[in-house]
Amino acid sequence: MSIQTPAQTAAASTPAHQDFIRQIVRDDLASGRHHAIHTRFPPEPNGYLHIGHAKAICLSFGIAREFGGWCNLRLDDTNPGRENPEFVAGIKEDVHWLGFDWHELRHASDYFEVFYRAALKLIGDGLAYVDDLSAEEMRAYRGTLTEPGRDSPWRERPVAENLDLFRRMRAGEFPDGSKTLRAKIDMAAGNINLRDPALYRIRKVTHQNTGDAWPIYPMYDIAHALSDAMEGITHSLCTLEFEDHRPLYDWCVDHVDLPGHPELWQSVVDAGLEARPAKPRQIEFSRLNLSYCITSKRKLAQLVAEHHVDGWDDPRMNTLRGLRRRGFTPAGLRLFVERVGVSKQNSVIDYSVLEGCIREDLDATAPRRMAVLDPLRLVIINLPEGHSETLRFANHPKDESFGTREVPFSRELWIEREDFAEVPPKGFHRLRPGGEVRLRGVGIVRCDEVVKDADGGVVALHCTLDPDSRQGLPGAERKVKGTLHWVSAPHAVATEVRLYERLFNVAAPESDEDGRDWLVHLNPEAKRVLKAWLEPAAADAAPEQRYQFERLGYFVADRVDHRAQAPVFNRIVTLRDTWARQAGH
Numbered sequence: 001m002s003i004q005t006p007a008q009t010a011a012a013s014t015p016a017h018q019d020f021i022r023q024i025v026r027d028d029l030a031s032g033r034h035h036a037i038h039t040r041f042p043p044e045p046n047g048y049l050h051i052g053h054a055k056a057i058c059l060s061f062g063i064a065r066e067f068g069g070w071c072n073l074r075l076d077d078t079n080p081g082r083e084n085p086e087f088v089a090g091i092k093e094d095v096h097w098l099g100f101d102w103h104e105l106r107h108a109s110d111y112f113e114v115f116y117r118a119a120l121k122l123i124g125d126g127l128a129y130v131d132d133l134s135a136e137e138m139r140a141y142r143g144t145l146t147e148p149g150r151d152s153p154w155r156e157r158p159v160a161e162n163l164d165l166f167r168r169m170r171a172g173e174f175p176d177g178s179k180t181l182r183a184k185i186d187m188a189a190g191n192i193n194l195r196d197p198a199l200y201r202i203r204k205v206t207h208q209n210t211g212d213a214w215p216i217y218p219m220y221d222i223a224h225a226l227s228d229a230m231e232g233i234t235h236s237l238c239t240l241e242f243e244d245h246r247p248l249y250d251w252c253v254d255h256v257d258l259p260g261h262p263e264l265w266q267s268v269v270d271a272g273l274e275a276r277p278a279k280p281r282q283i284e285f286s287r288l289n290l291s292y293c294i295t296s297k298r299k300l301a302q303l304v305a306e307h308h309v310d311g312w313d314d315p316r317m318n319t320l321r322g323l324r325r326r327g328f329t330p331a332g333l334r335l336f337v338e339r340v341g342v343s344k345q346n347s348v349i350d351y352s353v354l355e356g357c358i359r360e361d362l363d364a365t366a367p368r369r370m371a372v373l374d375p376l377r378l379v380i381i382n383l384p385e386g387h388s389e390t391l392r393f394a395n396h397p398k399d400e401s402f403g404t405r406e407v408p409f410s411r412e413l414w415i416e417r418e419d420f421a422e423v424p425p426k427g428f429h430r431l432r433p434g435g436e437v438r439l440r441g442v443g444i445v446r447c448d449e450v451v452k453d454a455d456g457g458v459v460a461l462h463c464t465l466d467p468d469s470r471q472g473l474p475g476a477e478r479k480v481k482g483t484l485h486w487v488s489a490p491h492a493v494a495t496e497v498r499l500y501e502r503l504f505n506v507a508a509p510e511s512d513e514d515g516r517d518w519l520v521h522l523n524p525e526a527k528r529v530l531k532a533w534l535e536p537a538a539a540d541a542a543p544e545q546r547y548q549f550e551r552l553g554y555f556v557a558d559r560v561d562h563r564a565q566a567p568v569f570n571r572i573v574t575l576r577d578t579w580a581r582q583a584g585h
């Protein structure tokens with residue numbers, strides 16, 4: 001898979017509302033096949049959601065919303081031991097944060113009784129049997145892509161014996177792994193998923209929702225198909241790796257036939273849940289793959305467990321909570337998913353496409369402030385000692401509705417150290433000895449003297465402010481090449497600033513599949529912490545308030561650590577794509 005550049009992504013993405021899934025939905029409504037659209041998002045609560053899930057969420061919730069239907073959030077909790085309530089709570093919070101709400105919250109475990117009865121029905125119909133082969137033996141019998149499988153010696157067990165054994169499996173009489181319920185389909189099928197796939201296994205593990213009520217658990221395929229059928233899902237959207245499972249999905253839906261067998265799901269009604277049994281349709285789309293990102297929950301969990309990052313919400317993580325803490329916006333993520341589009345073509349999207357969408361949203365929504373990250377003192381020597389005044393700045397250059405704010409100005413300022421060069425390189429338009437520059441919102445200063453310490457390090461610049469160039473006066477029109485941001489030194493508020501870069505040094509960190517190798521690509525520079533200075537109007541931000549710090553980038557008041565008395569800001573993204581330049585793209 002090659003990596004798509006931003007331009008290719010823009011060119012290839014069908015307008016969001018023209019993709020093939022929405023076309024199917026439109027056709028189904030037009031033909032009267034469906035009168036309402038019902039979708040679901042079915043994460044397994046074995047970790048937190050990541051950027052890839054944002055695509056699945058926006059698609060299923062978005063389509064339901066656009067076509068006046070609804071979308072359920074269903075926790076696919078059929079693997080006890082790997083799942084826990086902390087992840088359930090986190091998933092709910094993340095879906096809400098992205099801007100979506102569910103029609104109903106369901107758990108696959110709400111239907112355990114339905115699955116069990118469905119399995120009994122399949123056994124009764126001669127379509128499932130209890131197998132005593134071990135997992136290893138079953139694998140050996142399964143055959144390969146080029147060789148058919150062999151029938152298990154237990155395949156022809158009489159129905160009555162199968163019913164008895166399955167009931168005893170449910171009663172907890174047999175140890176883990178000693179028996180499996182399998183669908184009786186076709187051991188010679190070209191699609192290996194149809195070679196008598198497992199439907200139930202014995203697993204005596206406490207479940208996050210049902211506790212110790214069940215010693216047996218349904219396999220993904222039957223649980224997923226019947227959950228969709230129970231909820232009346234019309235369009236079951238999932239990623240391409242499930243394409244080969246679709247025949248089994250349909251097999252489960254058709255042979256169990258929930259709409260025709262109310263006795264199978266009476267328990268759900270008795271539990272007070274609405275049941276709408278119907279025949280769902282599975283449609284697959286390509287996964288979202290993003291360069292510099294990890295979209296395997298197992299690996300994300302490993303980064304947390306081995307302390308390569310400071311938790312699931314570390315701003316370097318591409319989990320939704322990591323991106324949130326980093327300051328990424330829900331609207332920016334939704335824009336990204338829209339721009340990436342929906343297709344059946346697998347590709348890797350360049351990370352800069354995501355950053356571009358976040359910038360686009362923040363440019364419109366983030367108020368402006370001034371901050372200095374690497375301070376150099378600038379003294380305006382023609383202002384009196386102790387001089388101080390209050391200037392008024394617009395909060396947004398393109399949108400008056402953001403209002404204005406007061407910015408203190410005085411004789412001593414902080415400017416960025418890199419905005420001064422004693423020996424300026426070619427094309428340097430900022431401050432140099434004897435040179436002039438505009439101080440944003442103030443006027444033009446000339447650098448008269450460079451003050452150094454004993455080692456020759458520059459400690460201050462003594463400058464003269466041209467009184468005729470002050471903002472609002474006719475002389476303010478005078479042209480100089482550079483404009484610098486600044487903060488008033490006596491008024492500035494000290495802040496911690498955390499600068500984040502990409503977590504990996506290479507675009508495809510996951511491609512090394514053998515063991516731990518992918519960890520060698522971790523970028524040790526991905527987090528840097530600085531002491532910096534803020535104008536007062538930035539310090540009293542609420543947590544998660546986002547600003548553009550002029551000329552520096554977009555920053556957010558850290559959701560966890562920020563206090564007005566002790567501000568902490570995270571850099572969300574720079575103003576331009578500096579990465580592409582460094583990497584020599």
Ligand code: ATP
Nearest residue numbers: 042043044052053055056238239287288295296297
């Ligand atoms: P993992 O295998 O790492 O645990 P998963 O893909 O199995 O992750 P689930 O919780 O099962 O995670 O996913 C819930 C839904 O999100 C599924 O329908 C899945 O297809 C979809 N999904 C997961 N990853 C992506 C991705 N990268 N792009 C688009 N959709 C995704």
Ligand code: MG
Nearest residue numbers: 042043044076
């Ligand atoms: Mg999964």
